[in-house]
Amino acid sequence: MATDTRERLLRTTAQLLRERGVASTGMLDVVAASGAPKGSLYFHFPGGKEQLVAEALQQTGADMCELMKMALDSSKSAKTGLANIFAFLSAELASSSFKVGCPMGTVAAEAPDLPQVRERLGEIVVMWHSVVKNRLIKAGAKPARADDLAELFLSIVEGAIVVAKARRSTRSLEVAQKEIARLLKNEGLT
Amino acid sequence: MATDTRERLLRTTAQLLRERGVASTGMLDVVAASGAPKGSLYFHFPGGKEQLVAEALQQTGADMCELMKMALDSSKSAKTGLANIFAFLSAELASSSFKVGCPMGTVAAEAPDLPQVRERLGEIVVMWHSVVKNRLIKAGAKPARADDLAELFLSIVEGAIVVAKARRSTRSLEVAQKEIARLLKNEGLT
DNA sequence: CAAATTATACAGACCGGTCTATATATAATT
DNA sequence: AATTATATATAGACCGGTCTGTATAATTTG
Numbered sequence: 001m002a003t004d005t006r007e008r009l010l011r012t013t014a015q016l017l018r019e020r021g022v023a024s025t026g027m028l029d030v031v032a033a034s035g036a037p038k039g040s041l042y043f044h045f046p047g048g049k050e051q052l053v054a055e056a057l058q059q060t061g062a063d064m065c066e067l068m069k070m071a072l073d074s075s076k077s078a079k080t081g082l083a084n085i086f087a088f089l090s091a092e093l094a095s096s097s098f099k100v101g102c103p104m105g106t107v108a109a110e111a112p113d114l115p116q117v118r119e120r121l122g123e124i125v126v127m128w129h130s131v132v133k134n135r136l137i138k139a140g141a142k143p144a145r146a147d148d149l150a151e152l153f154l155s156i157v158e159g160a161i162v163v164a165k166a167r168r169s170t171r172s173l174e175v176a177q178k179e180i181a182r183l184l185k186n187e188g189l190t
Numbered sequence: 191m192a193t194d195t196r197e198r199l200l201r202t203t204a205q206l207l208r209e210r211g212v213a214s215t216g217m218l219d220v221v222a223a224s225g226a227p228k229g230s231l232y233f234h235f236p237g238g239k240e241q242l243v244a245e246a247l248q249q250t251g252a253d254m255c256e257l258m259k260m261a262l263d264s265s266k267s268a269k270t271g272l273a274n275i276f277a278f279l280s281a282e283l284a285s286s287s288f289k290v291g292c293p294m295g296t297v298a299a300e301a302p303d304l305p306q307v308r309e310r311l312g313e314i315v316v317m318w319h320s321v322v323k324n325r326l327i328k329a330g331a332k333p334a335r336a337d338d339l340a341e342l343f344l345s346i347v348e349g350a351i352v353v354a355k356a357r358r359s360t361r362s363l364e365v366a367q368k369e370i371a372r373l374l375k376n377e378g379l380t
Numbered sequence: 381c382a383a384a385t386t387a388t389a390c391a392g393a394c395c396g397g398t399c400t401a402t403a404t405a406t407a408a409t410t
Numbered sequence: 411a412a413t414t415a416t417a418t419a420t421a422g423a424c425c426g427g428t429c430t431g432t433a434t435a436a437t438t439t440g
Contacts, residue, residue: 005385021300023213027430039386039436048431099301105349108356109299110211111289121356151353151365152346159295159349163341166298166311175341186376195419217396229420232397239396 006044008036013052014060018103019096022053022112047116053107054116060103061124069131078139079184082132082153086177089161090170098168104128105158129154139189149187153180196234198224203246208293209286212243212302237306243297244306250293251314259321268329269374272322272343276367279351280360288358294318295348319344329379339377343370 012034016025027049031038045052068085075081092100104124107117129150136146156176163172202224206215217239221228235242258275265271282290294314297307319340326336346366353362 019301021211021213023211024300024302026428028428037386039388042431043385101299101301104356105352106299108352109291109296110214111209111291111355112214118358122358125353125357148365148369151362152369155349155353155362155366156342156345157349158352159345159347162295162298162348162352163315163345165301166294167315168308168312172341172345175338176345179338179342183373216394218394227420229422233419 005036005040008034009041009044009052010056010059012036013056014103015100017053017056017060017107018101019099019106021106021110022049022114022117023110025053027052050114050116053112053114054120057103057107057117057120057124061120061127064103065124065127065131068128072131072135077190078135079181079189081135082180082184083177085157086160086173086180089157090164090173093161093164093173094170098165101161101165102158105161109162125154136189139184141187141189145187149183156180195226195230198226199231199234199242200246200249202226203242204250204293205290207243207246207250207297208291209289209296211296211300212239212304212307213300215243217242240304240306243302243304244310247293247297247307247310247314251310251317254293255314255317255321258318262321262325267380268325269371269379271325272370272374273367275347276350276363276370279347280354280363283351283354283363284360288355291351291355292348295351299352315344326379329374331377331379335377339373346370 009030013025013030016029016033027041030036030052031041041052042048045055067088071084071088072078072081075084089102104121108121112118129147132150132153133143133146136149137143141149156179160172160176164170199220203215203220206219206223217231220226220242221231231242232238235245237244257278261274261278262268262271265274279292294311298311302308319337322340322343323333323336326339327333331339346369350362350366354360
């Protein structure tokens with residue numbers, strides 16, 4: 001099936017982006033790792049690497065947004081919802097020897113010269129921010145306050161991942177989770 | 191002069207690492223950007239790219255550590271010291287069109303397969319953490335608490351930089367600075 | 381058959397790294 | 411002091427390999 005191959009290529013690309021970013025992810029790496037037909041890369045993505053990476057980023061960004069939304073909405077309190085997100089990331093990092101990080105963060109860090117890709121990065125941050133913000137509002141925060149707290153949360157998550165990779169330890173994530181819980185408690189949010 | 195060329199190569203490498211990470215920084219890019227003699231790269235760094243990157247990281251990591259220490263020690267309160275660090279980073283990001291980030295964070299994100307480089311990443315985080323922790327202790331925090339707060343601070347800084355790059359806005363840094371100030375105040379730290 | 385899809389060969393640029401030759405400075409020897 | 415020896419440093423061509431991307435052929439599929 002056509003869409004099947006395309007899908008496989010996108011998911012594999014997203015995975016490689018999480019691990020090593022754009023520059024270290026070769027087109028051949030993608031076909032090799034995906035097991036997808038070798039001849040179909042430039043058929044499905046005539047725009048080349050930029051298109052492939054941009055679409056992969058967009059897809060995985062939306063997927064992770066959905067995951068976050070579910071984790072937040074299915075939790076009684078915003079606090080436990082956010083804690084679940086940290087636990088999930090922590091498990092992924094540890095079980096991958098600290099190779100798998102955040103696709104958005106990894107790509108944003110290297111700031112590649114690909115306009116379409118940079119475009120998506122901004123969109124993803126806005127999406128994620130909105131999901132967290134809305135959950136905080138539902139937890140009782142005023143919109144302006146929720147806006148700031150959501151921004152802070154995103155920064156902490158991204159940074160904790162980077163620090164975890166650098167030091168090969170999940171401690172940054174554990175501390176981050178604990179401190180955010182404390183913060184929300186101090187703000188009287190549920 | 192000999193040491194001069196070496197130094198130039200190291201500083202240029204560090205700069206390029208901050209902007210685009212290891213994979214996108216070619217050896218030729220380094221000599222071109224540094225204006226250093228093309229023939230002397232592998233004379234000064236016989237270990238090749240890995241040695242060059244590892245040494246550049248180590249040097250810039252130590253330099254930034256010194257800068258942080260000075261900013262923290264020359265400030266009346268830990269709060270204003272940390273705020274100064276944010277302001278500095280914010281200015282650098284904005285004036286470089288959000289290209290210049292943190293060398294440690296950028297390299298850690300792409301998690302390159304270079305043992306010597308990864309080694310340095312861990313060392314840098316430990317160094318930085320210790321500087322912040324000590325300042326927080328001097329501000330009145332108990333050691334265990336200072337340890338956690340320093341860890342949180344590092345995560346926030348790294349993450350705020352990543353988010354700023356993704357969204358091409360310094361808002362994450364401003365929010366981060368504000369929230370850290372609020373946190374320290376709530377903890378009764380000077 | 382016709383269209384969609386995959387295979388494969390290859391172009392051209394660039395990569396990190398090695399090589400030899402040359403220049404320059406310092407030190408040793410006479 | 412003059413000259414030789416030695417370590418340091420730079421120039422630039424060059425190697426095999428890999429990169430993205432293209433062109434064309436073969437194959438599946440409806």
